[in-house]
Structure formats: structure tokens, C-alpha cells
Amino acid sequence: MKPKSSVASRVLPKIGRGIVYALLTVWALIVLFPFYWMVLTSFKSYSSYNAEFVPRFVATDPTLANYGDAFTAVPLARYFLNTLIFTLSTTAVMLVVTVLAAYAFSRLEFRGKNAVFALFLSLMMIPNELVVITNFVTITDWNMRNTFWGLILPSVTSVFYIYLLKENFEQIPDELYKAAKVDGTSDLKYLLRVVLPICRPTVITVTILKVIECWNSYVWPRLITDDQAYFLVSNGIQEIRENGFGRENIPAMMAAVVVISLPLIVLFLVFRDKIMSGVLRGGTKG
Amino acid sequence: MKKHQWKAWLYLAPAVVFLGLFMVYPLVDVVVYSLEEGYNSASQSYFGIGLYNFSYVLRDPYFLQAVKNTLILVVITVPVSTGLALLISLGLNSIKPLKKLYQTIYFLPYVTNTLAVGLVFMILFKKTAYSDGLINLLLHAFGGPTVDFIDGPYWAKILVMCIYTVWVVLPFKILILTGARASVNPQYYSAAKVDGTSKGRIFTRITLPMISPMVFYLVITGFIGAFKAYSDAVALFGTDLNAAGMNTIVGYVYDMLYGNSGGYPSYASAAALILFAIVFTITCVNLLISRKSTVV
Amino acid sequence: MKIVLDHLTKRFPNRNRKIKEEVVAVRDFTIEIPDGMLIGLLGPSGCGKSTALNLICGLETPTEGRVFFGEDDVTDLPPEKRGVGLVFQNYALYPHMTVLENILFPLGNFKGDDRLPKEEMKRRALEAAKLVQIDGLLERRPSEMSGGQQQRVAIARALVKRPGVLLLDEPLSNLDARLRLATREEIRRIQRETGITTVFVTHDQEEAMSISDLIIVMKDGALHQVSKPQTVYDDPVNHFVASFLGTPKINSFAGEVRGEMLYIGEDAVLPEPGVKDGPVTVGVRPEGLLPASDGPFVCELSRVEVMGRDTSIVFTHPAFDGEAGRAIVDAELTACLEAGPVRFALKPTKTYLFDAQTGERVRNASGV
Numbered sequence: 001m002k003p004k005s006s007v008a009s010r011v012l013p014k015i016g017r018g019i020v021y022a023l024l025t026v027w028a029l030i031v032l033f034p035f036y037w038m039v040l041t042s043f044k045s046y047s048s049y050n051a052e053f054v055p056r057f058v059a060t061d062p063t064l065a066n067y068g069d070a071f072t073a074v075p076l077a078r079y080f081l082n083t084l085i086f087t088l089s090t091t092a093v094m095l096v097v098t099v100l101a102a103y104a105f106s107r108l109e110f111r112g113k114n115a116v117f118a119l120f121l122s123l124m125m126i127p128n129e130l131v132v133i134t135n136f137v138t139i140t141d142w143n144m145r146n147t148f149w150g151l152i153l154p155s156v157t158s159v160f161y162i163y164l165l166k167e168n169f170e171q172i173p174d175e176l177y178k179a180a181k182v183d184g185t186s187d188l189k190y191l192l193r194v195v196l197p198i199c200r201p202t203v204i205t206v207t208i209l210k211v212i213e214c215w216n217s218y219v220w221p222r223l224i225t226d227d228q229a230y231f232l233v234s235n236g237i238q239e240i241r242e243n244g245f246g247r248e249n250i251p252a253m254m255a256a257v258v259v260i261s262l263p264l265i266v267l268f269l270v271f272r273d274k275i276m277s278g279v280l281r282g283g284t285k286g
Numbered sequence: 287m288k289k290h291q292w293k294a295w296l297y298l299a300p301a302v303v304f305l306g307l308f309m310v311y312p313l314v315d316v317v318v319y320s321l322e323e324g325y326n327s328a329s330q331s332y333f334g335i336g337l338y339n340f341s342y343v344l345r346d347p348y349f350l351q352a353v354k355n356t357l358i359l360v361v362i363t364v365p366v367s368t369g370l371a372l373l374i375s376l377g378l379n380s381i382k383p384l385k386k387l388y389q390t391i392y393f394l395p396y397v398t399n400t401l402a403v404g405l406v407f408m409i410l411f412k413k414t415a416y417s418d419g420l421i422n423l424l425l426h427a428f429g430g431p432t433v434d435f436i437d438g439p440y441w442a443k444i445l446v447m448c449i450y451t452v453w454v455v456l457p458f459k460i461l462i463l464t465g466a467r468a469s470v471n472p473q474y475y476s477a478a479k480v481d482g483t484s485k486g487r488i489f490t491r492i493t494l495p496m497i498s499p500m501v502f503y504l505v506i507t508g509f510i511g512a513f514k515a516y517s518d519a520v521a522l523f524g525t526d527l528n529a530a531g532m533n534t535i536v537g538y539v540y541d542m543l544y545g546n547s548g549g550y551p552s553y554a555s556a557a558a559l560i561l562f563a564i565v566f567t568i569t570c571v572n573l574l575i576s577r578k579s580t581v582v
Numbered sequence: 583m584k585i586v587l588d589h590l591t592k593r594f595p596n597r598n599r600k601i602k603e604e605v606v607a608v609r610d611f612t613i614e615i616p617d618g619m620l621i622g623l624l625g626p627s628g629c630g631k632s633t634a635l636n637l638i639c640g641l642e643t644p645t646e647g648r649v650f651f652g653e654d655d656v657t658d659l660p661p662e663k664r665g666v667g668l669v670f671q672n673y674a675l676y677p678h679m680t681v682l683e684n685i686l687f688p689l690g691n692f693k694g695d696d697r698l699p700k701e702e703m704k705r706r707a708l709e710a711a712k713l714v715q716i717d718g719l720l721e722r723r724p725s726e727m728s729g730g731q732q733q734r735v736a737i738a739r740a741l742v743k744r745p746g747v748l749l750l751d752e753p754l755s756n757l758d759a760r761l762r763l764a765t766r767e768e769i770r771r772i773q774r775e776t777g778i779t780t781v782f783v784t785h786d787q788e789e790a791m792s793i794s795d796l797i798i799v800m801k802d803g804a805l806h807q808v809s810k811p812q813t814v815y816d817d818p819v820n821h822f823v824a825s826f827l828g829t830p831k832i833n834s835f836a837g838e839v840r841g842e843m844l845y846i847g848e849d850a851v852l853p854e855p856g857v858k859d860g861p862v863t864v865g866v867r868p869e870g871l872l873p874a875s876d877g878p879f880v881c882e883l884s885r886v887e888v889m890g891r892d893t894s895i896v897f898t899h900p901a902f903d904g905e906a907g908r909a910i911v912d913a914e915l916t917a918c919l920e921a922g923p924v925r926f927a928l929k930p931t932k933t934y935l936f937d938a939q940t941g942e943r944v945r946n947a948s949g950v
Contacts, residue, residue: 028392053417097301175673183691215399216400238525257402
């Protein structure tokens with residue numbers, strides 16, 4: 001073998017790797033850039049932002065004034081609190097509903113179990129867009145527009161999460177249930193003390209996915225609320241964009257955007273592996 | 287035994303009640319709505335039963351515009367995002383240092399609020415009185431023409447819509463494909479290495495066939511997702527999408543239901559059913575194709 | 583506590599729904615288990631042993647028949663009211679709880695007046711842990727322990743309620759050979775110390791033989807024999823029991839009795855006084871075949887396997903049921919063996935006759 005080719009075989013992969021890294025970095029920058037831009041803009045003062053025909057890539061005179069505006073000129077704190085209430089209550093109720101149903105499917109015996117489960121699964125194919133029309137009418141008829149109940153109720157069940165939990169519950173060996181039965185453990189106690197602790201990773205995954213979904217939900221809240229006192233952050237941001245601040249105050253807008261994006265980004269950085277493996281196991285957006 | 291049955295239904299009751307109220311009943315109801323002609327939501331009365339709602343929707347220029355926009359979006363973003371995701375995931379799997387960092391960064395858009403980041407995209411692409419926007423300045427620097435992507439010509443608006451959609455859907459696809467590639471048994475690659483298989487052959491003969499089920503899965507879910515595009519458009523062009531000429535089918539459904547042009551649940555239902563029919567057909571075709579090509 | 587099973591039958595619907603016929607897991611099972619004994623419930627896998635155990639502990643209800651603990655009919659009682667402890671093959675420990683929490687768990691289910699004060703619960707848990715010698719590992723989690731240790735925890739958890747009956751479902755099958763021996767001794771010791779009536783399900787005949795006071799042999803849901811371990815081996819009631827117990831397996835031949843003489847092939851091998859003429863299945867334990875130059879039974883020698891203390895002679899015979907038979911003999915007896923025919927004498931006490939059709943034991947005038 002010629003020495004030259006061995007040099008090539010040592011150098012070529014290095015060049016190849018360099019190109020791969022370069023391309024990956026380019027994409028990383030494309031992903032990060034909007035985040036950088038919103039943070040950057042949020043620290044620019046209104047006047048300096050509008051004075052820059054060519055926007056600067058650093059804030060020469062950083063200010064926190066926009067964050068103040070975001071909370072005072074528009075009810076951002078209100079939107080925030082609403083979203084928090086909505087997210088926490090929806091997720092909590094959803095967990096109770098789905099866990100109970102998943103336990104019934106995985107552990108309890110009843111006639112027609114397979115048929116009912118098949119029916120549940122077939123509901124997974126139904127797109128939300130198809131049922132949202134009637135739900136809108138139903139909630140309106142119940143006088144639940146502009147209430148938290150109206151926001152929460154239609155989204156407290158998820159067939160997909162029932163399915164995910166049921167599959168997980170079924171992996172617990174039968175013997176554990178038998179042992180618990182011999183010791184006189186009730187089903188509810190077995191569910192709370194044995195099943196849930198063992199399946200904690202899946203329960204956490206489901207919780208996080210639901211929290212993300214709730215925090216970002218836009219369509220249903222928009223249909224069901226027109227009173228700003230019940231706006232969630234998504235609707236809030238749209239409201240800010242269309243009518244907020246009285247003038248086109250982009251730095252303040254960006255401050256609001258940063259504030260509403262931050263909680264989920266922090267949540268993601270903390271639970272990175274849980275979220276990514278949860279989504280990998282079949283979560284889809286929307 | 288009887289007592290047991292009772293208990294199971296008790297556990298199931300909340301799910302059954304909620305699903306019945308907000309999934310099963312609406313499913314029947316949406317069909318009923320779509321067939322009630324001249325439904326008036328104020329008096330809750332209608333003239334007759336028939337297919338008029340469907341023919342109205344199919345002749346409504348706003349709906350046709352929405353279908354056109356949605357189709358363009360689907361045709362462009364599904365292949366582009368799947369291809370890009372494939373490239374990026376291959377790149378990710380070929381490196382070791384910094385892999386985790388890149389994965390984390392690439393996943394970020396998944397957890398961010400579509401509307402919030404859409405606002406940032408709008409600012410980057412928009413031409414205002416104060417500034418041409420960063421993208422236009424870049425175009426100008428490279429000698430290109432400047433254009434208002436948000437309020438300008440149709441092609442520019444569609445382009446920025448496609449770019450934003452790809453940016454939003456990529457994290458999920460990258461994650462799935464990276465996972466699929468990582469779960470291929472490494473022994474195949476060891477065997478290929480021992481046989482002196484070239485990189486190209488390894489990709490076409492090992493990697494691609496092994497991850498093809500996941501690629502098909504992404505194409506199918508990608509089609510479904512893209513057909514349901516809505517909030518991305520709102521984020522970029524505001525809530526009055528008809529005026530911007532950038533409405534999507536889902537947007538049309540919601541606009542018919544509620545808002546300035548709302549109050550027509552029958553038209554909304556008809557449009558939603560048409561959307562469902564389109565998505566259902568395309569999914570079936572996709573499944574057929576994927577079955578055929580995986581058998582071969 | 584005495585356990586009485588009275589005509590116990592359990593039928594399940596067939597898993598394949600197209601087949602209407604029900605599966606009989608336990609068939610007309612009647613037995614009285616005396617108080618304080620260690621019982622080995624032995625049978626091949628799928629014979630209904632575990633179902634029998636589940637009927638005793640109440641996880642299954644019988645289709646017909648009754649279960650008595652002492653004088654009480656417990657057939658309709660749920661498991662927790664029966665006072666039984668159950669130990670599983672895969673231990674079934676709660677993975678998220680420590681050893682102590684696992685042992686305490688059954689006590690936490692006591693309600694009303696039965697509820698024990700915290701101190702008493704802890705004291706009992708420690709007592710149970712001490713009994714199975716895991717009191718040094720109380721804060722560990724199951725995943726941090728060996729299989730043998732986990733099985734001890736499972737036993738402690740079963741014992742902490744002070745059950746009247748302890749049921750062990752294949753408790754040793756998941757352990758490696760060395761641990762299996764040790765744990766088996768341990769179970770014997772614990773049973774002796776507590777005096778709890780214990781039923782021990784296993785498919786391993788050696789396991790059952792070595793520790794049981796009494797062995798129940800089951801097949802296809804039916805009870806075949808209940809005897810002391812040595813008796814089951816030395817005096818099997820039918821061909822199944824004879825061939826299921828003993829390693830190497832009993833040698834079976836097609837034979838015939840003519841004029842109170844047993845023939846295998848054309849060799850008249852053993853007088854059988856009082857046995858009617860007709861075809862029989864002959865079972866000869868490997869140690870019942872003695873090589874002898876004037877032996878009446880002629881076989882073809884295949885090979886000789888040396889095992890140290892003993893030697894095993896592998897032979898073939900046209901009437902043999904299977905590939906090749908085995909005789910276990912003292913090592914010094916085989917020196918003279920060469921290829922070709924080998925002659926055996928049959929030990930009368932190690933040779934059993936069975937009905938050629940039913941497999942039931944056929945006894946001669948002296949009872950063998």
C-alpha cells in the first residue's frame with residue numbers, strides 16, 4: 001500500500017468530520033437565532049431599536065424597561081396566571097382520568113373489555129378539528145365561555161395517554177398483584193402504592209407532555225375566551241401583537257415573548273432526557 | 287364477580303363520560319351540522335337537509351384559497367423537513383463530542399410557544415418604516431432584491447410560512463430519526479466494516495432500509511400535521527388570515543365558527559369533514575405505498 | 583393448620599374462543615394435609631399445580647368442591663381473610679420499596695381492630711427479617727440484592743402476617759444451582775422453626791424429595807399419589823409416577839406375564855407369583871439392573887459412562903421404550919464389560935409391573 005493513500009485515509013475522515021460539524025453548527029445557529037434575537041431585542045430600548053435601520057447584534061445600552069412595560073402596559077401577569085391555572089388543573093384532572101382508565105384496562109376484568117379498548121383506540125384517529133365545532137357549541141350552550149371550566153373540560157382525556165399508561169401498567173408482573181391481593185390490598189391502594197410508584201417514569205413523561213401541550217395551546221382558548229381576564233399566554237401574545245402597547249413597541253413585545261417562553265425552556269433543560277424520551281415514545285405535537 | 291365488573295366501570299367512568307361528551311357525540315353532531323342547510327345559530331333553526339353546505343364551501347373562494355395554501359405548504363414542507371431531518375440525524379449519529387448539546391439545541395423549538403416565536407420570525411422577515419428587517423438587509427448585502435415577506439407578494443408569504451413550518455416541525459423529526467438510527471443493531475455496522483463496505487453502500491443498504499419504517503411514519507404524520515397547519519399562519523400573519531390571503535383549511539373552519547366572519551357552524555362542519563376526507567385519503571394512499579415498498 | 587381439599591375442581595374457558603370445551607386445570611382433587619407439615623406439590627409444568635395453589639390461597643375460586651382450613655370452610659373467603667402467606671417464583675417484591683417497607687406492607691392492610699400499633703408492626707417485621715436472616719439488609723432495595731436474598735425477603739413478607747398456611751410457588755426456580763441448594767435448606771429450617779403448614783410447588787423432583795414431609799404427585803390436574811418421598815420413589819402407584827421420579831429415569835420395557843413368569847422379549851426375567859397372564863409395562867430402576875454373567879436378561883451394550891463413584895451402563899433392547907436404557911452400578915463391577923451382549927439380573931424390589939393400557943401398578947403376591 002502506498003504511504004500517500006494512508007495519509008489520505010487519515011486526513012479525509014477528519015475533513016469529513018469537519019464538514020459535518022460545520023453543517024450541524026449552521027443548523028444549530030439557525031435554531032438558536034430567533035431565541036437570541038428575541039432576548040437581544042427585549043433588552044434594547046424602544047428608541048434605540050427604532051433608531052437602528054440596520055439592527056445591531058448586541059444591545060449597546062441594555063435596559064430592563066421593556067420587561068416592566070410587558071407587565072404593566074398589558075396584563076401579562078394575568079395571562080401568565082391563567083395559563084398556570086389552566087395547565088395545572090387540566091394536567092391534574094387528566095392524570096386522574098387517564099390513570100384510572102388505564103388501570104381498569106390493564107388490571108380489572110369486565111365484560112367487553114377488549115371491545116371497549118378497541119373503541120378507545122379508534123378514537124385516537126379522530127382529529128381535534130372535527131370535534132372542536134360541536135364542543136364550541138356545547139360549551140357555549142353551557143354558558144361556560146370565559147370560564148376555566150370551559151377551557152379545561154374538553155381536554156382532560158387523552159386516549160393516547162390512556163394507551164401509553166395501560167401498556168406500562170401491564171408490564172408489572174401479575175405476581176405483584178396476586179401478592180397484594182393475598183395481603184388484602186384494595187385495588188385503589190394497589191394502584192396508588194404499587195402501580196404508580198413503579199410506573200413513575202411514564203407518569204412523569206405523560207405529565208410533562210401534557211404540560212407542554214397546555215402551555216402552548218392556542219386554538220381552543222381562542223374560541224372559548226374573548227374576555228382578556230381569561231386569556232392564556234398564546235392568546236395574550238396574539239392580542240399584544242394586534243392591539244397591545246398602543247404602538248408597535250417591538251422590544252416590549254419581545255420581552256413578553258421571552259417571559260412566556262422561558263418557563264417551558266427551563267422545564268425542558270431540567271427534564272431534558274425525560275421529555276425527549278417521552279416524545280420519542282410516541283408523543284406528537286398537537 | 288359482579289362486584290368486580292362494577293368496579294371496573296367505576297374506574298372507567300370519568301374517561302367514558304368525557305370521551306362521550308367531547309369526542310363521540312361531537313363526531314355524530316358534526317355530520318348532522320354539515321347536513322343542516324341554512325342553519326341559524328341565533329334561532330337554532332334550519333331549512334332542510336342536504337349537501338348545500340358542502341357545495342357552498344367548495345365554491346367559496348376563501349376556502350379554495352385556503353386549500354391552495356395548505357396544499358403548497360404540504361407539498362413543500364413535508365419532503366423538505368423529512369429530508370433535512372434525515373441529513374441532520376445522520377450527521378448527529380456520526381459525531382461523539384457535543385452530540386448531546388446539538389440534540390438539546392435542535393429540540394428547543396418543540397417546547398416553545400409557536401405563536402411567540404412566530405412573532406420573532408415575523409420581525410425578522412417584515413419590512414417596516416423603520417427597518418427593512420434583518421433578512422432583507424442580508425438579502426441586500428448579497429445583492430438581492432428586498433421584499434416584504436409578511437405583507438408583500440404571495441410567493442414571499444408562502445416562502446416564509448414554509449420556512450417557519452419547517453423550523454417548527456424539525457425537532458420532532460430529528461428526534462425520531464436519531465432514535466431510529468441509534469437503535470439499529472451496531473453489529474450490522476461492524477459486519478459491514480469487516481466486509482469493507484463503502485459509506486454510501488452502508489447508507490443505502492443498511493441504514494436506510496433499517497430506518498425506513500420510521501421515515502414512512504414521519505411522512506404520514508407530517509402530511510397529517512401539515513394539513514392541519516393553522517397557528518403558524520396566525521403567528522406570522524395575524525388572526526385575519528383571509529384578508530392576508532394566507533388562510534389554511536383549519537383556519538377557514540375556525541373563521542367560519544367564530545370571529546368576525548363566524549357564526550356558521552354548518553359551513554365549518556362541512557369544511558372540517560372535507561379536510562378529514564382529504565387527510566384520510568392521503569393517509570390511506572401513504573400507507574398503501576409504504577406497504578408496497580417495504581414488501582419489495 | 584390442617585388443610586382439606588374436598589373434591590376440588592377448577593375449569594377455565596378455553597383460551598381459543600372457537601373451542602367451546604373448557605380446560606380442566608384441577609380435577610376432583612381430594613386430600614387432607616396434616617398440620618405443621620411441609621408438602622411438596624410435584625408435577626410436570628402445566629399440570630395444574632399453580633392453579634391448585636391459587637385455589638388454596640383464594641386467588642381462584644373453585645368451580646366445584648370445598649377448601650377447609652382446620653374446621654373452617656374458607657372456599658368463599660377472599661385471600662386476605664384466609665390467613666395465608668404466598669411466595670412467588672419471581673419473588674414479586676415491590677421494586678420501589680426497601681426491604682423493610684416490603685415486609686411491612688401486608689401489615690399496613692390490616693383494618694379496624696386488627697390494625698397494629700407502629701411499634702408492633704416494626705417489631706414483627708424485624709422478627710420476620712431475623713427469621714430469614716436478612717435483618718442486616720433492611721434499607722436495601724430489591725434490585726440491590728441477590729436472587730437468594732430477594733427470595734428470603736419474599737418469605738419474610740409472607741410470614742410477617744403470621745399466616746396459618748404458607749404457600750410457595752416454585753420458590754427456587756429462578757435461583758442458580760448453588761443458591762437453590764442453600765435456599766432449600768433455609769426453607770426447611772424456617773418451616774421447622776415456625777411449624778407453619780407449608781405447601782411447596784415444584785416441578786423438580788429432587789427438590790421435592792429432599793425437603794418434603796409428604797409429596798403430592800400431580801398430572802393433568804389430577805392427583806396421582808400422596809406419600810412420603812421415599813415411598814413415592816420405591817412404591818409408585820402408576821407408570822407416570824415411576825417415570826417422573828428418579829434420575830436417571832426408570833427403564834421401561836414392553837413385557838408379558840405368562841404362567842406367573844415375567845418375559846421381556848424371549849427372556850424369562852423374573853417370577854411374578856399371583857400375576858395374571860397378559861401384556862405389561864415393566865419399569866426397572868437403573869440401580870435394579872445388576873450385571874451378572876448368568877443373568878437372565880440379555881441386552882446389547884452401547885457404552886459405559888464413568889461417573890466416579892458409580893458407572894452407568896448404556897444399553898439397548900428391542901423391547902425398550904425409548905432410545906437406550908441405563909443401569910447404574912458400582913464402578914468395580916464394570917471392569918469386565920466389553921462390547922456385545924451384556925447380561926443383567928433384575929432386583930425384584932426395583933422392578934415394577936404396570937398395566938400396559940392404563941399404566942396402573944400391577945402387584946404380585948408379595949405386594950411388589
